[in-house]
Amino acid sequence: MSDTQAVEAPAKTTITVVVDGVSIEANPGELVINAAKRAGVEIPHFCYHPRMEPVGMCRMCLVDIDTGRGPALQPSCMIPVAPGMVVGTTSDTVTKAQDGMLEFLLINHPLDCPVCDKGGECPLQDQTVAYGPGESRMVEEKRHFEKPIPISDLVFLDRERCILCDRCTRFASDVAGDALIQFTERGNNTQVMTFPDESFASYFSGNVVQICPVGALTAKPYRFKARPWDLEQTESTCTTCSVGCRITVQSSRDELLRYQGVDSDPVNWGWLCDKGRFGFESVNSTNRFTQPLLKGEVTSWSQALDAAAGAIKAAIDRDGPKSVAMIGGANGTNEDAYAWAKLAKTIMGTGNVDAQLGDGLSADALLGLPRATIDEACAAGVLLVISPDIKEELPVLFIRLRDAVMNRGLKIVEVTPKATGLSSLAAVSVQHRPGEGAEAVRAILGQATTGQISVLPDVIAKAAGLLGGAVNVAIVGRTNLAEPVSASAEAISAVIAASGDTKFLAVTRRGNTLGALEMGLTPGVLSGHRVGGPEGLDTNGILQAASEGKISVLVLLGADPLSDFADSDLARRGLAGVGTVIAIDTLPNDSNALAHVVLPASGFAEKSGTTTNLEGRVSTLAQKVTSPGTARADWMIATELAWRLGGDLGIESTADVWTEVANASAYFAGCSTAAFGAPGAADGVLLPMPVTSVSLGTIASADESEATEAGGESAGSTQMLVTFATTTTVHRPAPQDAFSLRLIVGRELYDDGVALHNSASMSHLNRGGVMQLGSHDFDQLGIRPGERVRATSSRTSLVVEVKRNDAVPRGSVYMAFNQPNVSAADLIDATSATIDIRLETIS
Amino acid sequence: MSRLTADNEKIAHEIIGRYPRKRSAMIPLLHLAQEQDGYVANDAMAQIAELVGSTPAEVLGTCSFYEMFKREPVGKYLINVCTNISCQLMGGEELLHHVEHRLGIHHGATTADGMFTIEDVECIAACTEAPCLQVNYRYFHKITNDEVDTLIDEIRAGKRTDDIPPHGTLAKVRQHVPAGHWAGRGGEGLPVIPGQAN
Amino acid sequence: MTDTAAPIAKGPAPKIVSSRFDLVDGHTLQGYVRTGGYTALRKALTMSPEEVTAEVKTANLLGRGGAGFPAGVKWGFCPPGVFPRYLVINGDESEPGTYKDRLLVERDPHQLIEGVLIAAYAIGAAQAFIYIRGEMAHAQERVAAALNEAYAAGFAGHRVCGSDFSVDVVLHWGAGAYIVGEETALIESLEGNRGMPRLKPPYFPAVKGLYMQPTIVNNVETMANLPWIVLNGGAKFAELGNGKSTGTRLFALSGHVNKPGVYEVELGVTTFRDLFEKPEYGNGIRDGHKLKAFIPGGASAPWLYEEHQDLPLCKPTIDQAGSMLGSGAIVVMDETTDMVKAALRLVRFFARESCGKCTPCREGTTWLERILDRILAGNGRPEDVRLLMDVSDNISIGLAWPPRQTTICPLGQSATTPIASAVMRFPDEFAKYVGGSVELKVKPRGSAFVGPLTVTSEPANV
Numbered sequence A: 001m002s003d004t005q006a007v008e009a010p011a012k013t014t015i016t017v018v019v020d021g022v023s024i025e026a027n028p029g030e031l032v033i034n035a036a037k038r039a040g041v042e043i044p045h046f047c048y049h050p051r052m053e054p055v056g057m058c059r060m061c062l063v064d065i066d067t068g069r070g071p072a073l074q075p076s077c078m079i080p081v082a083p084g085m086v087v088g089t090t091s092d093t094v095t096k097a098q099d100g101m102l103e104f105l106l107i108n109h110p111l112d113c114p115v116c117d118k119g120g121e122c123p124l125q126d127q128t129v130a131y132g133p134g135e136s137r138m139v140e141e142k143r144h145f146e147k148p149i150p151i152s153d154l155v156f157l158d159r160e161r162c163i164l165c166d167r168c169t170r171f172a173s174d175v176a177g178d179a180l181i182q183f184t185e186r187g188n189n190t191q192v193m194t195f196p197d198e199s200f201a202s203y204f205s206g207n208v209v210q211i212c213p214v215g216a217l218t219a220k221p222y223r224f225k226a227r228p229w230d231l232e233q234t235e236s237t238c239t240t241c242s243v244g245c246r247i248t249v250q251s252s253r254d255e256l257l258r259y260q261g262v263d264s265d266p267v268n269w270g271w272l273c274d275k276g277r278f279g280f281e282s283v284n285s286t287n288r289f290t291q292p293l294l295k296g297e298v299t300s301w302s303q304a305l306d307a308a309a310g311a312i313k314a315a316i317d318r319d320g321p322k323s324v325a326m327i328g329g330a331n332g333t334n335e336d337a338y339a340w341a342k343l344a345k346t347i348m349g350t351g352n353v354d355a356q357l358g359d360g361l362s363a364d365a366l367l368g369l370p371r372a373t374i375d376e377a378c379a380a381g382v383l384l385v386i387s388p389d390i391k392e393e394l395p396v397l398f399i400r401l402r403d404a405v406m407n408r409g410l411k412i413v414e415v416t417p418k419a420t421g422l423s424s425l426a427a428v429s430v431q432h433r434p435g436e437g438a439e440a441v442r443a444i445l446g447q448a449t450t451g452q453i454s455v456l457p458d459v460i461a462k463a464a465g466l467l468g469g470a471v472n473v474a475i476v477g478r479t480n481l482a483e484p485v486s487a488s489a490e491a492i493s494a495v496i497a498a499s500g501d502t503k504f505l506a507v508t509r510r511g512n513t514l515g516a517l518e519m520g521l522t523p524g525v526l527s528g529h530r531v532g533g534p535e536g537l538d539t540n541g542i543l544q545a546a547s548e549g550k551i552s553v554l555v556l557l558g559a560d561p562l563s564d565f566a567d568s569d570l571a572r573r574g575l576a577g578v579g580t581v582i583a584i585d586t587l588p589n590d591s592n593a594l595a596h597v598v599l600p601a602s603g604f605a606e607k608s609g610t611t612t613n614l615e616g617r618v619s620t621l622a623q624k625v626t627s628p629g630t631a632r633a634d635w636m637i638a639t640e641l642a643w644r645l646g647g648d649l650g651i652e653s654t655a656d657v658w659t660e661v662a663n664a665s666a667y668f669a670g671c672s673t674a675a676f677g678a679p680g681a682a683d684g685v686l687l688p689m690p691v692t693s694v695s696l697g698t699i700a701s702a703d704e705s706e707a708t709e710a711g712g713e714s715a716g717s718t719q720m721l722v723t724f725a726t727t728t729t730v731h732r733p734a735p736q737d738a739f740s741l742r743l744i745v746g747r748e749l750y751d752d753g754v755a756l757h758n759s760a761s762m763s764h765l766n767r768g769g770v771m772q773l774g775s776h777d778f779d780q781l782g783i784r785p786g787e788r789v790r791a792t793s794s795r796t797s798l799v800v801e802v803k804r805n806d807a808v809p810r811g812s813v814y815m816a817f818n819q820p821n822v823s824a825a826d827l828i829d830a831t832s833a834t835i836d837i838r839l840e841t842i843s
Numbered sequence B: 001m002s003r004l005t006a007d008n009e010k011i012a013h014e015i016i017g018r019y020p021r022k023r024s025a026m027i028p029l030l031h032l033a034q035e036q037d038g039y040v041a042n043d044a045m046a047q048i049a050e051l052v053g054s055t056p057a058e059v060l061g062t063c064s065f066y067e068m069f070k071r072e073p074v075g076k077y078l079i080n081v082c083t084n085i086s087c088q089l090m091g092g093e094e095l096l097h098h099v100e101h102r103l104g105i106h107h108g109a110t111t112a113d114g115m116f117t118i119e120d121v122e123c124i125a126a127c128t129e130a131p132c133l134q135v136n137y138r139y140f141h142k143i144t145n146d147e148v149d150t151l152i153d154e155i156r157a158g159k160r161t162d163d164i165p166p167h168g169t170l171a172k173v174r175q176h177v178p179a180g181h182w183a184g185r186g187g188e189g190l191p192v193i194p195g196q197a198n
Numbered sequence C: 001m002t003d004t005a006a007p008i009a010k011g012p013a014p015k016i017v018s019s020r021f022d023l024v025d026g027h028t029l030q031g032y033v034r035t036g037g038y039t040a041l042r043k044a045l046t047m048s049p050e051e052v053t054a055e056v057k058t059a060n061l062l063g064r065g066g067a068g069f070p071a072g073v074k075w076g077f078c079p080p081g082v083f084p085r086y087l088v089i090n091g092d093e094s095e096p097g098t099y100k101d102r103l104l105v106e107r108d109p110h111q112l113i114e115g116v117l118i119a120a121y122a123i124g125a126a127q128a129f130i131y132i133r134g135e136m137a138h139a140q141e142r143v144a145a146a147l148n149e150a151y152a153a154g155f156a157g158h159r160v161c162g163s164d165f166s167v168d169v170v171l172h173w174g175a176g177a178y179i180v181g182e183e184t185a186l187i188e189s190l191e192g193n194r195g196m197p198r199l200k201p202p203y204f205p206a207v208k209g210l211y212m213q214p215t216i217v218n219n220v221e222t223m224a225n226l227p228w229i230v231l232n233g234g235a236k237f238a239e240l241g242n243g244k245s246t247g248t249r250l251f252a253l254s255g256h257v258n259k260p261g262v263y264e265v266e267l268g269v270t271t272f273r274d275l276f277e278k279p280e281y282g283n284g285i286r287d288g289h290k291l292k293a294f295i296p297g298g299a300s301a302p303w304l305y306e307e308h309q310d311l312p313l314c315k316p317t318i319d320q321a322g323s324m325l326g327s328g329a330i331v332v333m334d335e336t337t338d339m340v341k342a343a344l345r346l347v348r349f350f351a352r353e354s355c356g357k358c359t360p361c362r363e364g365t366t367w368l369e370r371i372l373d374r375i376l377a378g379n380g381r382p383e384d385v386r387l388l389m390d391v392s393d394n395i396s397i398g399l400a401w402p403p404r405q406t407t408i409c410p411l412g413q414s415a416t417t418p419i420a421s422a423v424m425r426f427p428d429e430f431a432k433y434v435g436g437s438v439e440l441k442v443k444p445r446g447s448a449f450v451g452p453l454t455v456t457s458e459p460a461n462v
């Protein structure tokens, strides 16, 4: 040991401590409990959780710590290592303390392990079996509380089982920022509680169930469903949104029963949002399509495929390939996306394909902007956020940003039409009227602005001061669904104009939007960001063309334009104008109800493959259960349809997809199913892999030799990569009259989409279609909160309840997208830069 | 009632203004609410949460930790009899029994007319003056059974309103700093907590 | 029967903190200034903060709150250059047997405020908080009134006495929780939270205290000594006492003595026997009874017995005897006392006052209370006494003194001291209740616990 010291002495950055007689190297600041763990010494603990500030209150992790004044009992979860520290975990004192602690924890703990959800995976049970006391020495009655009480729509609390470790309460306050559960009372009466009539309505409530070290907190969707020892599990990636949290998928008897968060350091740190965590309910839904349908009647696969192929062939023969279009594909796997993109572009010959529904960013932005990782965004120092409400759309990204702000000194400058979940964390929240977003960005970056905007000058000045004219990392996305995508492009262009080296984290909601685009599910782009393939229309254009009778066959890949497109009128006219709708889907929705042919698709955890998150990180999806009925993976459906159309996709497995794309493009160089499944790839693989020199958004064409090396179908020619088309156009918002409110539409976590609609536990959690405006405008308009009023836009007029929400700036009105009863999309005209609404009382 | 009256809200703001961080005013504001209503109502907790920038659950967590805060109405006169060691040695338990007997209720209970609640309390820092009790936190040192009877009679007869204000009233004198005298350096240089008004 | 004055010492030592207790108007600014008040503050402002601290160090003023840590040394722990700093005055006085801070606050609030201003100046505090126990309505009124006077007269707030030094002093009041007297819990409470202690380290208040800033927490009586020390010099203060414990101190003498009261006596030279027997103090054990045991420093302190009566009121001496002077609370129990009952009452206190943070304290103290309850109710089993000691041993490993606690703060372990004291010294009383002999596995390690008990059927866990 002494000579290692001699060798390392000058450069040494670690601290030597002795744990149970063995010298180990620990990192400065590392807690004793973690250092010991790395050295193979597992110290029992309950309250400590590696992703939360330690509180040292269960006292289970007491060990002897000697810093020169003799061994003293100290909680190893609270004490950082120090040079020369000697830690003992096996002395009589330590054993006595730990045995005593277990006895104390058990005297009031019910002996109901056999019926407890946690039984079999319970740290308290494990400790007790290993070291615990035998018969209880307490002859008195145990503490009594009313048996499980619901503390939210999703979570139950059994206070008798609770060991008061402060994990759930710390999570709620410190991690989620929803301090809705607290310790109440004190001493022996201490209990976790909510405020009366204010439930633990956190988007993250399920995490407390996962981190509870006993069975005190249980999740409604899982309670009494299974015993832990019956569960089989496999790791996968959540595709509910584009964060791509790592999860374990657990099932029993071929039924999905539970997802648990996995601690992936660059991504989710073990946390999940409730929508993702409980998403298995919709996979298990009895409403699932299990057989192909032809005009609503169950049929065989061959008849259904024949009908689909027949319609497509007829359309191509009659009206040319451009009469066929395809919308969707952003909820599936990369492999699905590639198969369908290839089918459309090579066999059908159409470029009318779009994975997005006009609600994200343009393909050139998503594919062409230089990318940042979540870690880079968190470490940006000052982060510019021009995006929809991240807490609503990408909840776990919100958790990461919240941590960065609270604990890592991140400062956020937010540009938004209304206050968001981030606003209270932001150093500055620049809140503007709809239509003024790009102008606000130009203003805070010190660029020339054209006109007056509604933001207060001191807010602009504060933001400008923080940014200092440059942007290190920006999170960008659609801030308002009632504004066209060009508004976002303009704002992004302003950021690029300020500093050429900005990295972007582009947020889209659907799980695999980026992956689908990278696989070519967008017009004029081939797999691997290459410019090429047939030109075509995006979803907006497809629906427009359809409404004009120019689309004969529309393929819906898990898409529902009727409820998911931000201009209902156009969507309705579009679908009405289509000759044949073919839907590949898992669950019924408004749009596929109109389909001539429905082909049942495998759902989440019913197929393997990969997904790409918003950072461009590819991670694996695992199959855990079998698909219901005869449903199959989307990519297989594509290959079968290809045959019937007289072609061959040349794909027989998901691995084939990667071989093909890796050969075809420099961007995918090095990719293979094996690479994604490698042990080192547990946190996913960021693309492009280091083997290639492609850099996004900086060059229009990769250098020729490299493209040739990459070989593949386009070998020999230069690979033109998609770049972001900066715009210099400056839109001025149309003047707003004094009687109108300008519409803001945003997505909320709980909407009326199919996944939630088919989840027994979550279907009722949405807030419904109400119109929200600030106090001032209520006074101005002479209406009262709770009243039902008539709302009129250029599109339509509808009756809607109004609610007070001071997150909405003066002169604007907010509605959540895709909510039951009243649809915001009815009011939107996708061709309009801004939507003005008039509200009138109904007498 | 139960949200703070406009006058009390003004006092609340003055109190909040004395702390570098608003949340520090939580306990004084809970006292203010209790002074107004005789107990701390849920609505008051919700309002205090708004005033100090926390959630109602956090206010409940704090409120329920402290013995003096009652979340249900109690008697107008709270009789706290100390039975801790020094008083126990000098007849504190007997004194408690006498009070219980006299009012016909056990400690922890309130008389039917809502006048008295009895509590068996821990040391009230009058140990050399045992046995002793407090009525609405006003001390009665070395008190005899007869004196207890007289005291209760007088309270019932409304003769002690001067020295014993109704339950909830703590100090009758409030701190008030005249303009120009406040130094206001307490918050200088404190890091700002995002999402929380300091 | 009203709020009468407690008898005050008339001994030879000067009255440092209680000199105005007998004045009718000692609590007013007028009465205070008439008797020399606020001259120390003026003097301090002519000194440098370091000089003031040096005087307090020379005085060797030990904290009067319980732990007895030298105040001047503690002030020096604030990391240099880190501001703002805060001063928090602990007036939560709730330790059973303790009654002195309330008197100081009610009778001489300006003396406290002057001490606070001096300390704030010495440590460079931007703001001071006087945290008064919630149940002390009158004390709060007195401090509020005195602060209003002090602000109006320019002693507090913006430009103290016209100097460059500005500091705000704020009255804060608690709401009923003994644990809040513990300094880190006090800080939590002052932040608007549940009064649950923080672990030290890392949360030593002087380093990471109120709002995670350097914070000095001092007891009311500690502050009350400061004007005298500044006026007369630290050396003069240190002349009083025996060098190890200096100055005078207020002791609340309660329980079975003929003349209970709060007495200011010189430390180090006065003995317990003086306090119990001298006519100006306790004037003898009640009704000619014999002394059975006494608690020398509040409910948390191990009990002492007749053989300890001649020990001087000196911190190191009492520490060595296996107990502590703690909060200056001496509770005398004569031969008529039922020790099982007394132990239960003390244990019940700790069980009711546990904050609930640490497992052993939350679960263990209540368990102890329930066992004792059962024993007193006549349902005890012979093995219960051993169980009492075993459970105590699990809260405070080895029942040692000084204790080896398994908890964050000493409260949990405090519940075990009355049990260890009573069981070791008076096993027969337990035996009588449980109807069998008392056998123990654990033998406490602390000189105060040594009792006549020798019967152990199993080897002691020593």
Ligand SMILES: Cc1cc2nc3c(=O)[nH]c(=O)nc-3n(C[C@H](O)[C@H](O)[C@H](O)COP(=O)(O)O)c2cc1C
Pocket (backbone or CB within 6 Å): C062, C063, C064, C065, C066, C067, C068, C069, C071, C090, C091, C092, C093, C094, C095, C178, C179, C180, C181, C182, C183, C184, C217, C218, C219, C220, C222, C409, C410, C411
């Ligand atoms: C459970 C517990 C209760 C305490 N209660 C008080 C108290 O009421 N008043 C007090 O001044 N110190 C109390 N203390 C001691 C304080 O933690 C702290 O040491 C003291 O206020 C420091 O002031 P000093 O150095 O001036 O004595 C208590 C300590 C513990 C562990």
Ligand code: SF4
Pocket (backbone or CB within 6 Å): C179, C196, C197, C353, C354, C355, C356, C357, C358, C359, C361, C362, C407, C408, C409, C410, C411, C412, C413
């Ligand atoms: S020992 Fe008891 S009172 Fe002290 S912190 Fe722990 S639980 Fe709270």
Ligand code: FES
Pocket (backbone or CB within 6 Å): A044, A045, A046, A047, A048, A055, A056, A057, A058, A059, A060, A061, A062, A075, A076, A077, A078
């Ligand atoms: S894990 Fe360290 S005290 Fe709970």
